[in-house]
């Protein structure tokens with residue numbers, strides 16, 4: 001991946017900045033620039049998400065692709081953010097503890113590395129809410 | 131619209147063809163289909179080719195022209211078009227060929243599918259396949275394809291209490307069928323234990339829940355039904371062609387373990403054919419993972435939501451059951467050269483309807499269905515075929 005491809009999404013990836021349609025109030029993360037409900041009547045503005053959500057479903061990935069190589073398996077999940085939309089991310093926790101319905105909050109973490117000397121990608125992961 | 135019939139079919143053996151190239155594979159499949167239709171290549175008016183990612187797998191684009199050229203059509207300058215919808219590329223190529231003939235624009239059209247996946251390292255092929263999901267918001271955060279389907283399985287098992295053992299029956303049944311199919315990549319029977327003791331890939335999915343990396347090509351030839359008898363005594367009529375789309379990312383779906391695009395395409399196909407699920411004698415569904423077959427047979431209406439695990443474990447989808455599913459062995463045992471899969475499904479149903487399916491023949495088969503999925507359900511193609 002080129003630096004620009006990752007860099008252009010830094011506000012979204014680092015700070016959980018999505019969008020919101022001011023016409024109907026629907027929130028979007030990942031961000032959309034077109035409201036599927038209001039179409040041409042939609043008015044899209046940036047929206048920073050609070051970062052709290054609930055696990056909808058998950059898997060523990062055992063055989064990871066090279067660039068996600070980490071010491072041991074990792075937890076992949078779909079999280080429903082409190083503002084409404086759902087997103088895919090990793091959960092930092094003991095794989096034995098992850099459950100559907102578990103409350104989580106976002107944290108800033110390293111996501112992947114492009115090769116040995118490649119750039120390191122940062123972004124949003126989630127941790128359980130104590 | 132004109133009625134359309136399949137007049138010839140051909141398919142290579144599926145597997146790891148170290149000794150054969152992308153070109154070798156589609157030329158063989160095309161030649162087999164022409165021979166089956168007793169057709170000279172000069173009669174072909176147009177070609178549609180399903181291919182997901184030759185760019186990533188063999189660093190070759192411009193597949194439409196390449197295939198027409200090596201199939202001996204370059205000097206005739208026929209239109210040849212590549213169709214891409216990830217793993218549903220083949221199903222969409224077939225649909226484009228059917229539409230071209232139905233519209234009256236073309237008469238004799240080839241629909242082919244091809245994928246050569248073993249020329250790159252396994253990590254590279256896995257990454258290429260991840261492009262069928264949302265690269266920016268699924269792939270970049272660590273979602274692999276097995277991981278996405280595993281999340282469907284987790285959601286499904288949580289909601290409907292399907293057991294891990296019931297899920298394993300899908301693979302056991304598909305290997306039983308594959309063992310009776312001469313083109314299958316894995317023509318070997320397995321037991322529940324084989325599945326339940328295989329390596330965990332992405333919980334709850336294990337290695338034997340996943341379709342393999344495969345090389346292969348398939349081709350079928352369609353023509354107006356009124357002309358079909360010129361070529362074959364056993365034309366197979368296309369009773370319905372349907373296609374539907376949904377959100378590219380799994381996290382944006384209305385329900386994680388229902389493929390709404392399957393529901394929509396299935397309903398459109400039944401409406402077009404004026405048939406119901408009760409009329410279907412056998413169906414080829416897209417079992418890229420065992421859980422995908424469970425969702426598919428429910429979303430197409432063959433059993434109620436939440437009951438497919440028991441339905442499968444009870445043998446209702448096996449040969450001799452209520453609705454035989456994946457008599458070819460499915461993607462699991464027959465193999466999954468992604469762009470070719472949708473065409474291979476048509477190949478299998480045509481063999482069944484002609485009564486040429488050998489040890490996996492469904493007795494008295496009159497009407498069959500194919501179901502081809504792109505990604506985690508962002509594209510679905512459904513076709514219904516019938517004996518004339």
Ligand SMILES: [Zn+2]
Pocket residue numbers: 021022023024025026035036037038039042043
């Ligand atoms: Zn709106």
